Amino acid sequence: MGLADDLLEDARHLAAKGDAENRDSCRRRAISTAYYAVFHLLVDDFVANWPFLDQRARIARMFNHQRMRDASFAPKDKRNPTPVETQVMDMITAFGQLQGDRHRADYDTGWKLVGTDVANAITLAETTFSKWHAVRGEDLAREHLLSMFGAKR
Amino acid sequence: MYLPSAVTKHSEIEAAIDEVETRLSPDVVRIRYEIGEDWSGQWAIFFRVVLTDEAARRRLREVATNVVWGLARQLDFPAMGVFPYHNFRSVSEQEALREPAWA
Numbered sequence: 722m723g724l725a726d727d728l729l730e731d732a733r734h735l736a737a738k739g740d741a742e743n744r745d746s747c748r749r750r751a752i753s754t755a756y757y758a759v760f761h762l763l764v765d766d767f768v769a770n771w772p773f774l775d776q777r778a779r780i781a782r783m784f785n786h787q788r789m790r791d792a793s794f795a796p797k798d799k800r801n802p803t804p805v806e807t808q809v810m811d812m813i814t815a816f817g818q819l820q821g822d823r824h825r826a827d828y829d830t831g832w833k834l835v836g837t838d839v840a841n842a843i844t845l846a847e848t849t850f851s852k853w854h855a856v857r858g859e860d861l862a863r864e865h866l867l868s869m870f871g872a873k874r
Numbered sequence: 875m876y877l878p879s880a881v882t883k884h885s886e887i888e889a890a891i892d893e894v895e896t897r898l899s900p901d902v903v904r905i906r907y908e909i910g911e912d913w914s915g916q917w918a919i920f921f922r923v924v925l926t927d928e929a930a931r932r933r934l935r936e937v938a939t940n941v942v943w944g945l946a947r948q949l950d951f952p953a954m955g956v957f958p959y960h961n962f963r964s965v966s967e968q969e970a971l972r973e974p975a976w977a
Binding site: 787790791793795799810811814817818821822824825828833835836837838840841844845848 | 912913916930934935938939942952958960961962964967973
């Protein structure tokens with residue numbers, strides 16, 4: 722298993738611990754970790770295609786959270802997106818949601834977290850893993866990942 | 875000061891919410907929203923969705939996906955200049971917290 726899979730598993734463990742011990746810090750770490758699982762899923766996928774092994778970590782560190790979220794994407798026909806376009810749009814929405822929740826979990830002590838917030842983050846990350854695995858070989862998905870890296874269109 | 879066009883589209887947003895609430899009833903109890911800046915300073919629309927305890931506990935991903943898509947199908951968020959966030963809680967969770975923004 723890679724880092725992304727490990728982080729997703731960690732998020733589940735933290736969520737379970739948060740429930741079992743009614744511990745808000747674990748719930749917050751679960752949400753944060755779910756985001757980082759998706760973050761590393763995408764980054765690791767991108768750098769895996771870089772041929773120079775010793776440079777991959779440096780390439781990975783060039784990813785910027787906000788730039789990744791703001792990478793633009795629009796289906797050719799807004800009213801009738803293709804299945805791949807739909808999956809990519811789902812991934813974009815999920816990434817932004819998880820990133821926003823991660824920020825609140827880490828910094829907003831006024832956020833009254835509930836179990837549904839944690840369950841939503843975990844299941845959203847799980848679904849994003851599945852969707853990304855389904856489309857990661859598609860040109861459209863690879864193009865968007867390049868945009869998330871920061872490449873202009 | 876820049877304001878996204880979403881701030882002028884409350885009736886359109888309300889209509890979309892009504893449609894989603896009706897279509898996904900009884901799982902979706904109510905949807906509230908507000909427009910503001912998110913953690914990065916980008917304009918966003920924050921949906922707060924109250925679900926039945928049953929839906930939140932047993933069908934969260936399915937219902938949440940239907941809510942997200944139901945709203946996105948009717949509201950062009952990029953054209954409105956906002957990024958959509960959706961947060962969910964159950965009726966029991968809201969009863970315990972009694973947050974006015976979710977009522």
